Amino acid sequence: MLDSFSRAVVTADAKTAPIGGTDLNALKGFIAEGNKRLDAVNAIASNASCAVSDAVAGMICENQGLIQAGGNCYPNRRMAACLRDAEIILRYVTYALLAGDASVLDDRCLNGMKETYAALGVPTTSTIRAVQIMKSAALAHINDTNTEANGGKRFVQMGASKGDCSALTSEAASYFDRVISALS
Ligand SMILES: CCC1=C(C)/C(=C/C2=NC(=C\c3[nH]c(/C=C4\NC(=O)[C@H](C)[C@H]4CC)c(C)c3CCC(=O)O)/C(CCC(=O)O)=C2C)NC1=O
Numbered sequence: 466m467l468d469s470f471s472r473a474v475v476t477a478d479a480k481t482a483p484i485g486g487t488d489l490n491a492l493k494g495f496i497a498e499g500n501k502r503l504d505a506v507n508a509i510a511s512n513a514s515c516a517v518s519d520a521v522a523g524m525i526c527e528n529q530g531l532i533q534a535g536g537n538c539y540p541n542r543r544m545a546a547c548l549r550d551a552e553i554i555l556r557y558v559t560y561a562l563l564a565g566d567a568s569v570l571d572d573r574c575l576n577g578m579k580e581t582y583a584a585l586g587v588p589t590t591s592t593i594r595a596v597q598i599m600k601s602a603a604l605a606h607i608n609d610t611n612t613e614a615n616g617g618k619r620f621v622q623m624g625a626s627k628g629d630c631s632a633l634t635s636e637a638a639s640y641f642d643r644v645i646s647a648l649s
Pocket of ligand 1: 521531536537542543546547548550551553573574575578587589591592595
């Protein structure tokens, strides 16, 4: 498992080179933008249970066969496993965002997941749909652009000071996309 710092070391070592200017500048940026990163992680983690239940409910709403006999969210044991898996995925995305590196997500969550799902008959297209919904929720919470119309009674805004979160938003998006491509 690597983070932005250990990644820079491993990359430099592979080239038998000292850690040079560009790498150091990237790490300086990582530190300078550190509070934004922590706010972004907090925005996802604080809204995790809402995002997970909303994503799984939305996925089922669009494909109600999932909760009928023969569907992979039926009976309750499978529904619980599905909710748990969505929560696992979101949790590993927050770890990757905190570390600034995808390796924790790759090694501890995505490695072998597609094969496990194939063996258990868990539909990956539905899982991908749930991940897409969690992605939209997470990006909205990072940027505080979620709306009461979509959030309903559970609507909450983080209220962090506004700044340029575009780099963090696309980084967070890339971790969700990584989950989607690992299952595709
Ligand atoms: C830390 C990394 C990690 C991951 C990723 C993980 C996934 C994982 N999901 C599983 C099951 C499962 N996963 C689902 C998930 C779903 N079914 C659906 O229809 C939806 C599309 C989807 C939810 C979005 C279900 C229903 C099962 C149970 C399948 C069964 O037992 O028949 C199992 C089999 C063992 C078990 O039931 O606990 C594993 C290992 N476990 C881990 O430790």
